[in-house]
Amino acid sequence: MAEFTVHSHPGSPFGRAVMATLEEKRAPFVLARLVPKSPEHLALHPFGRIPVFEHDGFRLYETQAILRYLDRVLPSPPLTPDDPKRAARMDQVMNINDWYLFQDVGNVIIFHRVVGPRVMGTTPDEEAIKAAMPKAHVVFAELARLLGQQPYFAGDALSLADLMIAPAMAFFRQTPEWPALGTPHPNLVAWLDRMEGRPSMQATTWERLTARVAQAA
Ligand SMILES: N[C@@H](CCC(=O)N[C@@H](CS)C(=O)NCC(=O)O)C(=O)O
Numbered sequence: 001m002a003e004f005t006v007h008s009h010p011g012s013p014f015g016r017a018v019m020a021t022l023e024e025k026r027a028p029f030v031l032a033r034l035v036p037k038s039p040e041h042l043a044l045h046p047f048g049r050i051p052v053f054e055h056d057g058f059r060l061y062e063t064q065a066i067l068r069y070l071d072r073v074l075p076s077p078p079l080t081p082d083d084p085k086r087a088a089r090m091d092q093v094m095n096i097n098d099w100y101l102f103q104d105v106g107n108v109i110i111f112h113r114v115v116g117p118r119v120m121g122t123t124p125d126e127e128a129i130k131a132a133m134p135k136a137h138v139v140f141a142e143l144a145r146l147l148g149q150q151p152y153f154a155g156d157a158l159s160l161a162d163l164m165i166a167p168a169m170a171f172f173r174q175t176p177e178w179p180a181l182g183t184p185h186p187n188l189v190a191w192l193d194r195m196e197g198r199p200s201m202q203a204t205t206w207e208r209l210t211a212r213v214a215q216a217a
Helices: 013-024 039-044 063-073 084-120 126-147 160-173 186-196 206-216
Strands: 004-008 029-033 052-055 058-061
Touching: 004 013, 013 029, 013 063, 013 160, 029 206, 052 063, 058 063, 063 084, 063 160, 084 126, 084 160, 126 186, 160 186
Parallel strands: 004 029
Antiparallel strands: 004 052, 052 058
């Protein structure tokens, strides 16, 4: 099988979703580290986002498209439910990730608390974080409602939705906002415990991915 390449950064939750999916599929891949907004990056992704994916001469960006492509070319184990309602729930949660969890919430709180300080040595903007909290509460409450008492977002089996959301949630858990956002939703906490216990998530922590890049250099 041709090799899969993920152009990413070890601290990217979207990139981690792709790599965790490859791990779930037991597919070997190369992590090619991108320097954000470099000419090389913009040549691969005109909008300057991470990740970019390549397989067999086929280049693709947009994480949802990449995850669905992987589920088609690597059908085992399946990560999309057959049942239309469960599949629709998976799609819905993936879109909640992109439109509501990331926009104005993750890209503020995760950036200011985790990624910015670690990558650029920045100091968290407390006002920006405070302003993001009302929307964050709505998103967390809605995710908890949709999850309910199921083990995974689309039901009994892991799906692409879980792999899309878990990297962002793992970052939120590292922030001082977690007691306000996550702790009031024990079902979400239990789901995140379940996800972070999976070998696919353990193989794609920031530390493990950094080590992987260093080994390949
Ligand atoms: N819609 C894109 C979003 C990707 C994205 O925003 N990635 C973040 C890193 S996790 C990024 O590139 N941020 C840089 C920026 O916002 O300029 C996808 O699904 O791949």
